[in-house]
Amino acid sequence: MNSAAPVVELVDVTRSFPGPPEVRALKSVNLTIRRGDYLSIVGPSGSGKSTLLNVLGLLDRPTVGEYRLGGVLTGALDEAQRAGLRARTIGFVFQAFHLLPRRTVLDNVLLATLYSGVPRHERMPRAKAALERVGLGHRMQFMPTTLSGGERQRVAVARAVMASPQLILADEPTGNLDQRTSGEVMDLFEELNADGLSLVVITHDEKVAGRADRSIRIADGRVSEL
Amino acid sequence: MKLPALLRRRRSGAGAAAATAATVDATRRVDRFTSQDLLVEVSHGIGGHTGRLVMTTLGTVLGIASLVVTIGFAQTAAGQISAQFDAVAATQAVVKPGSARSANGDEVATSMLPWDAPDRVERLNGVERAGLIGEVPIGETAVTAVPINDPSAPEVLSPTLLATSEGLLEAVRGRATAGRYFDAGHDARADRVAVIGARAAEKLGINRVDSQPSIFVGERPYTVIGIVDDMERRPDLLDSVIVPIGTARADFGLQSASELQLRIAAGAGALVAEQAPIALDPNTPENFDVQAPRSGSELQESVQADINVVFLVLGLIALLAGGLGIANVTLLSVSERTGEIGLRRALGATRRDIASQFMVESVVIGLLGGLIGAAVGVFAVVAVALVQQWTPIIDLPMVLGAALLGAVVGLAAGAYPARKASRIEPIAALRAGV
Incomplete structure (x- = not known):
């Protein structure tokens, strides 16, 4: 992999769903995200x-x-x-956290190492380090259901950075959080971004979107820089 | 062991750039979703709902158990039946003269048993004792204990008159309850002696022989020298008056004996069946019909062949229901875990990884049901055998096969849910907020 190359490069990307009627959800999208970029994507629902x-x-x-x-x-x-590339390059964070309710916090974070090929002896130390980094070193053996929303999302962030990705894709990461915890989670994202991770946040929240260096709007399948 | 490698069909990345190949190789490392990882995930998936797991395996347990019980009982019963046969039937053989249909439809004998038949066959290996039996044709002649012709008395059914050689009692395992059986001397001299079966003796009013009672066949008196009982193979002897063959030939002109009873050593059936006709008539041995016990293995095979088909079918139906149960619960589990499946896909699981996880879960559930069912079945067979004082006979490979059959049921049941799980669209699943 070329470290000089942009992390993401979309060239005239169109995605259409065969109809009838045929729906073109993305229309000739050009987008470049470089290493360390902090980008927010806003747009109404159904916009693509x-x-x-x-x-x-x-x-x-x-x-x-x-x-x-x-x-x-x-x-x-x-x-x-593609699955292998996804596992090692992209970390996902979701609105609904998606932690397995019957597994400990540590197990949930370790889940990210299963498919990304992290060597077995590195798995445990990396998971612990990731949890320490998000400030949950004291909650490793807890069940996710006993954690607050902000803590859960921090576990999800720890899981997302486990495989040392280049890009974090966060889909409405603060959608289920109150204002204070959503600020904490965004602070955590920004710390990661400061360490050189590229960060893409999809959000409805103008405040959250406003924190990004770059913001793009998507409407009717077309992308425009703000 | 590299299970996922087997489950995951490799596709060639033809046309991919060199950089691509390097990326891909990196992800093909031994550390990516090994069979160990798979089993850990599967055990968490199964262990999550203990109550549900029990209900899920129940159908398979019942199906496998009923199959094992059915086959186990058939095998055990086959063992018991042949043991019973050993006691009575396996040591008894009968030779009869062959018969053919004459032009007017009557059965006529095609040969005669020689008078010295017992001597001839007793020289054979495996024959312990032999005796001839012939029915003496006495027509309307009455067999009575008193020679009085009372026209006013109601007519009674008189016992049949049979003639036998001296060895017959031992050949059919009878025993004299009073007095004795006649011997070769009585036979040779054509003495007018008779032995009566226990029931005939009761009818005739004779219960002791030390006073030398007489019975009359027509007007000829015969001295009763014994009363016999316990002839399991020829219970009709109990209702008969028996005289020596020599006496029957002299007094009634007996033409020939109707059958030769043999007591043989256990397991000698096949040998006796082959040799006895030759000993009786070396020129035309085919003219004798021999009924001899078959060897044990043949017998068991024939009994095992008619394993109770009904129970087998019931077991298979239970198994089918068990399979449907597994399929149903796995399908439920797939729809419950839509979010988890989307997450795993986002974390880099391929469709095949997802499918193999659900597949192995359902195989493990099936195997678990199969193992429990096989154990339950074996215990049931052993318990019943214990109560009945039988020897339980269970084919071990059959039991292991039944347990594996549970895994096969799980495999078949898991195919559709696994396919469905692998087709879940990750982002749709993740946005559903499960």
């Missing part, structure tokens, strides 16, 4: 945010156009290769 997230996260393929992730042309990869 989900589709963009799917494409960025390698969970969907563009119908037309090129997508380079970390310099790798993803269009030529098969499903297993």
Whole structure:
């Protein structure tokens, strides 16, 4: 992987869903995200945010156009290769946290090492370090259901950074949090960003969007810089 | 052991750039989702709902248990049946002259048993004792204890008159309850002696022989020298008056004996069946019909062949229900864990990883049911055998096979849910907020 290459490079990406009627959710999107960028994406529902997230996260393929992730042309990869690339390059954070309710906090974080090929002997120290970093070193053996919303989202962030990704994709990360904890979580994201991680936050919240260095609006499948 | 490698079909990344190949190789490391990881995830998936797991395995447990019980009982019963046969039937053989249909439809004998038949066959290996039996045709002649012809008395059914050689009592395992059986001397001299079966003796009013009672066949008197009982193989002897063959030939002109009873050593059936006709008539041995016990293995095979089909079918139906139960619960679990599946996909799991996880979960549930069911079945067979004082006979490979059958049921049941799980769209699943 070329470290000089942009982390994300979308060139004329179009994603259409065969109809009838045919729906073009993304229309000729061009987007470049460099290492260390902090980007927010805003837009009304139905504007194509989900589709963009799917494409960025390698969970969907563009119908037309090129997508380079970390310099790798993803269009030529098969499903297993895309899954591997996704595991090692992208960390996801979701609105609903998505922690497994019957597993400990530590197990939830370790889940990220299963599919990314982190060597077995490194798994435990890395998970502990990640939890320490998000300030939850004292909650490792807790069940997620006993944690507050802010703590849960910090566990999810720890899980997202486990495989040392280049890009964090956060989908409405503060949607289920109150103002204070959402500020704490955003502070955590910004610390990670300061360490050189590229950060993409999809949000409705103008305040959250406003904290980003760059903000883009997506409307009717078209992207515009703000 | 590299299970996921087996489950994951490798696809060639033809056309991919060199950089791509390097990326991909890096993810193909031994540390990515090994069978160990898979089993840990599976055990968490299964262990999460203990109560549900019990309900899920129940159908498979019942199905496998009923199969094991059915087959186990059939095997045990086969063992018991052949043990019973050993006691009575396996040591008894009968030779009869062959018969053919004559032009007017009557059965006629095609050969005669020689008078010295017992001597001939007793020289064979495996034959312990032999005796001839012939029915003496006496027509309307009455067999009575008193020679009085009373026209006013109601007519009574008189006992049949049989003629036998001296060895017959031992050949059919009878025993004399009073007096004795006649011997070769009585036979050779054509003495007018008779032995009566226990029931015939009761009818005739004879219960002791030390006073030398007589019975009359027509007007000829015969001295009763014994009363016999316990002839399991020829219970009709109990209702008969028996005279020596020599006497029957002299007094009634007996033409031939109707059958030869043999007491043989256990396991000698096949040998005796082959040799006895030759000993009786070396020129035309095919003219004799021999009923001899078959060897034990043949017998067991034939009994095992008619394993109770009904119970087998019931077991299979229970198994089918068990499989449907597993499929149902796995499907429920898939829809409950939609969010988890989306998360795993986002974390880099392939469709195949997801499918294999649910597949192995359902196989493990099936195997668990199979193991419990096989154990329950074995215990049931052993317990019943214990109560009945039988020897339990269970084929061990059959039990292991039944346990594995549970895993196969799980495999079949898991196929559809696993396929469904692997088709879940990650982002849709993750946004659903499960």
